[in-house]
Amino acid sequence: MTAISEPRIRCVGAIAYDTNGRLLLVRRRNPPGEGLWSLPGGRVEPGETDETALMREVREETGLSVTVGALIGTVLRPAPQGAYEIHDYACQVRSGSLMAGDDASDARWADAAILATLPLVEMLHATLAAWGRLPRR
Structure with a gap:
């Protein structure tokens, strides 16, 4: 008997910090997670690499340009028809001014207390803690 796997939707997320060690976050404007804070990111479009998709998503959601580094980890989240397979990468901000855009209703740098x-x-x-990626301050 063969196992039937649920359809997976490939997504990417950015784990980026400012020079003070604060984590880059966006407040989701739309489902899933509407109104909640998350890492910037989104779906990988057909023909895109994870790197290209992540640079596009971060720019659209935050106004920032990033360099994509190493894969930090992957998580699965429920989707209406399957699962979101989210690949989170370390990112370095290169340029831009932080401002919410596209799917984000707000964007901010968050220290541990915030x-x-x-x-x-x-x-x-819990995921960021398990990966040792909480804000440094």
Whole structure:
């Protein structure tokens, strides 16, 4: 008997910090996670690499240009028809001015104290903690 796997939607997320060690976050404007804070990112479009998709998504959501580094980890989140397979990468901000755009209703840098007060998407804090990627301050 063969197992039937649920359809997976490939997505990417950016784990980026400013020079003070604060984590880059966006508040989701649309489902899934509408109104909650998350890492900037989104779906990988057909023909895109993870790197290209992540640079596009971060620019659209935050106004920032990033260099994409190493894969930090992958998580699965429920989707209406399957699962979001989210590949989170370390990113370095190169340029731009932080401002919410596209799918984000707000964007900010969060230190550890601020992060603890924000309504986050499910399992974000625990996942970042497990990966050793919480804000440095």
